[in-house]
Amino acid sequence: MRPFKYSTTNDINVAVKMLQVKGHAKLLGGGTNILDLMKEDVEHPEELIDITGLSYTQIKSISSGPNAEGISIGALCKNTDTANDPIIRQNFPLVAQAILAGASAQIRNMATNGGNLNQRTRCSYFYDIAMPCNKREPGAGCAAIEGINKMHAIFGWSKDCVAVHPSDLCVALVALDAIVKVMGAGGKERLIQFSDYHRLPGTDPQKDNNLQQEEIITEIQLPKNNFASKSYYLKVRDRSSYAFALVSVAAAIEMAGNQIKQVRIAMGGVSHKPWRAYEAEQFLINKTPDEANFNLAAELEMRNAKPLKHNKFKVELGIRTMVRALTQAMNGGKHT
Amino acid sequence: MKEGNENLRLTEAEKDLFNQVMPEDLAEIVTGGIQRRHFLKLLTVTGGALLAFQLFDNHEVFAQSLITNSTVGIENGVKVAFMVNGQKKQIEVDSRMTLLDTLRERLGLTGSKKGCDQGQCGACTVIVEGRRVLSCLTLAATCEGKSVTTIEGLANGLELHAMQAAFIKHDSFQCGYCTSGQICSAVALMTEVKNGEASYVTPDIRLPGHSLRLSDDEIRERMSGNICRCGAYPNINNAIKEVYSGKDVPQTWQFSS
Ligand SMILES: Cc1cc2nc3c(=O)[nH]c(=O)nc-3n(C[C@H](O)[C@H](O)[C@H](O)COP(=O)(O)OP(=O)(O)OC[C@H]3O[C@@H](n4cnc5c(N)ncnc54)[C@H](O)[C@@H]3O)c2cc1C
Numbered sequence A: 001m002r003p004f005k006y007s008t009t010n011d012i013n014v015a016v017k018m019l020q021v022k023g024h025a026k027l028l029g030g031g032t033n034i035l036d037l038m039k040e041d042v043e044h045p046e047e048l049i050d051i052t053g054l055s056y057t058q059i060k061s062i063s064s065g066p067n068a069e070g071i072s073i074g075a076l077c078k079n080t081d082t083a084n085d086p087i088i089r090q091n092f093p094l095v096a097q098a099i100l101a102g103a104s105a106q107i108r109n110m111a112t113n114g115g116n117l118n119q120r121t122r123c124s125y126f127y128d129i130a131m132p133c134n135k136r137e138p139g140a141g142c143a144a145i146e147g148i149n150k151m152h153a154i155f156g157w158s159k160d161c162v163a164v165h166p167s168d169l170c171v172a173l174v175a176l177d178a179i180v181k182v183m184g185a186g187g188k189e190r191l192i193q194f195s196d197y198h199r200l201p202g203t204d205p206q207k208d209n210n211l212q213q214e215e216i217i218t219e220i221q222l223p224k225n226n227f228a229s230k231s232y233y234l235k236v237r238d239r240s241s242y243a244f245a246l247v248s249v250a251a252a253i254e255m256a257g258n259q260i261k262q263v264r265i266a267m268g269g270v271s272h273k274p275w276r277a278y279e280a281e282q283f284l285i286n287k288t289p290d291e292a293n294f295n296l297a298a299e300l301e302m303r304n305a306k307p308l309k310h311n312k313f314k315v316e317l318g319i320r321t322m323v324r325a326l327t328q329a330m331n332g333g334k335h336t
Numbered sequence B: 001m002k003e004g005n006e007n008l009r010l011t012e013a014e015k016d017l018f019n020q021v022m023p024e025d026l027a028e029i030v031t032g033g034i035q036r037r038h039f040l041k042l043l044t045v046t047g048g049a050l051l052a053f054q055l056f057d058n059h060e061v062f063a064q065s066l067i068t069n070s071t072v073g074i075e076n077g078v079k080v081a082f083m084v085n086g087q088k089k090q091i092e093v094d095s096r097m098t099l100l101d102t103l104r105e106r107l108g109l110t111g112s113k114k115g116c117d118q119g120q121c122g123a124c125t126v127i128v129e130g131r132r133v134l135s136c137l138t139l140a141a142t143c144e145g146k147s148v149t150t151i152e153g154l155a156n157g158l159e160l161h162a163m164q165a166a167f168i169k170h171d172s173f174q175c176g177y178c179t180s181g182q183i184c185s186a187v188a189l190m191t192e193v194k195n196g197e198a199s200y201v202t203p204d205i206r207l208p209g210h211s212l213r214l215s216d217d218e219i220r221e222r223m224s225g226n227i228c229r230c231g232a233y234p235n236i237n238n239a240i241k242e243v244y245s246g247k248d249v250p251q252t253w254q255f256s257s
C-alpha cells in the first residue's frame, strides 16, 4: 500500500473542506472496500479522512417536510445496526433482508451505509491493475467486454464499461424510492433521488455516481410505504452465502382487494446501477398476483436485456428470480 | 583483528531499535549477530536521533511491543492507545498498518491469522468493542480508545473458553489455520443471538429478535464469513450447537483403539 496520511474529524464541515482543498483525499468509513482497493493499488489517496466520528449514526422517524412519516438512516450507521433496528425490521423489512444478504457478519459490523452506497465494482479487470479498465484509468479500454464477463451487466452497459454495482442494500433502496441526503461546500445540503444517485457508465465510467468530489453522504431517507407485509429480497449466487449476486431481486407489493395496487421491483447484479424494473412494475398494476402474471412481467422486463458472451444465463435467471421474489413477497416475505 | 566475526551483543534498547527499523531481521541479528560497523552504518542511515529511543515495555521486548511517543522514523506515524485482551497498549504505527499486522508483528499476538488479507476468508477475525470484525481490513489507527479481544484473550488463565473447549471436543479443525478466526467469530455470534440479531435466513425478519432460534441453517449462514479450507464445517457446527444449547452434543469421532 502506498503511504497516506490518516486524519480524523468529527466536524462535517471540516471534512467537506478537506475534500475540497485536497484533491487526493478520500473518506474512510468502515474501510472494508477502500482499504482492499488501496492494497491492490486500485485506489491511492494521499490522505484518508476517517469520518466514523461524525454524528450521522442514528435511525429516526422524520417528523415534517416532504418525507414526513418516513425514516432517516444515518450514513455512518453500521450495516448491522441498520438491519437490526426495530423500525427497519418492522416497517422496511426489505432493507434489512437486503443488507443481511450481503457480505458476512464481520463485514456488516464494520461497513457504514454511506460506504455501502459508494463501494466500487467487483469487476475483476477493475481490480487487476495489469489489465486495461476505463473505470480505473479513463481511456485505457475495457478488458471485460471481450473477456470473462460472466459477472457483468446485461442492462445499460456501454462499449466503455460493462461492470455492475455490487451492493445489495442499494437494490432495496432504489425499489423503495429512497433519497440520499448529502452535505456539500459551504454547509449546503441537497437531496438526490436514489434512482438518480448511481449512474450508467456511458463514456465516463470512472464516475460511479453523481456525488461531487467534496460532498459527503449524511443520510438515507425512506418514504413511508405500505409494502412491509409483502416484500422480499432474493439473492442468487454461486454459493449460498458470502458471495456477490449473479442476480438479485427486491420485490414489494401493495394490494387493493385481490389486485396489485402498487409494486416495486429492482434488480442487482445486472447493471452499473441498481436496476429498477419499471416495465415489469407497469405491467403488474391492477393485475392479480399470480404466477402467470409474474412470468409475463418478468419476460417483458428481460426482453430488453443485452447479455454479453458469458452471461446469457442471467436473462433466464433474471426471469425466474423475479417470479420467485414476487411470489415470496406475496407469501409475506418469509424466508423459506 | 577479525572484524567480520565480531558478534554483536545488542542492548535491550538497541534490540528495540532494530525491531522498529528492520523487524524482519531482528531474530537473525540476535542469534547470528552482525558486523558492528554495519550496525553503526544503519544508525547513520536511519538517523542518530533514534538512539534516543529508549522507552520500552520490559515485558514485551520479545513480543515486539513498543511504547513510544517518538514520531521519528515512521512515515505518517499515528499514535494509538487501545486495550488488547484487557491490557493497555500504546504504540505508534505507520498509518498503513492494519490491526492484524499490528497484533501479529508489533504485539506478538500471532493467534490471529492472515489468510487472504482482503476480507474474503475470516481467518483474521477478532472482536472489537464486543463485535466480530476483520482485522485485515481495520486500520490500527482507527482503534484508538477501543477494546480488542483476540483468540489469546478468550481463556480465563488455564481455563479454556467454552467455545474453545467445544472446538476441541468436536474436532472442529484439521490444519487449524482458520480456527482462531472461527472461534472468535462463534463467540461473538453467541452475543448476536442473545441480542436477537437477524440473519438472511431468519424465517420472519419482522418478528422481534427474542423469538430467534439458532437452527443449523442459521449457524451456517451466520458463520459463512469464516472459510475453512479443510472443510471442518459439520464439526464447527456441532461445537457451536453445544455452546448455544448448553447441552451435550455427541462427538462424531472416536479415538481408534
Ligand atoms: C469479501 C467481501 C464480500 C462482500 N460481499 C458483499 C455483498 O455480497 N453484498 C454487498 O452489498 N456488499 C458486499 N461487500 C461490500 C461491503 O458491503 C462494502 O465494502 C461496504 O458496505 C463498504 O462500506 P464501508 O463503510 O466499509 O466503506 P469504505 O470502504 O470505508 O468506503 C467505501 C467508499 O465510500 C466512500 N465513503 C464512505 N463513506 C462515505 C460517505 N458518508 N459519503 C461519501 N462517501 C463515502 C469512501 O471514500 C470510499 O470511496 C463485500 C465486501 C467484501 C470485502
Ligand code: FES
Pocket: B113, B114, B115, B116, B117, B118, B119, B120, B121, B122, B123, B124, B125, B134, B135, B136, B137
Ligand atoms: S485475512 Fe482477513 S479476511 Fe482473510
Ligand code: FES
Pocket: B172, B173, B174, B175, B176, B177, B178, B179, B227, B228, B229, B230, B231, B232
Ligand atoms: S481447519 Fe484447516 S482451514 Fe479450517
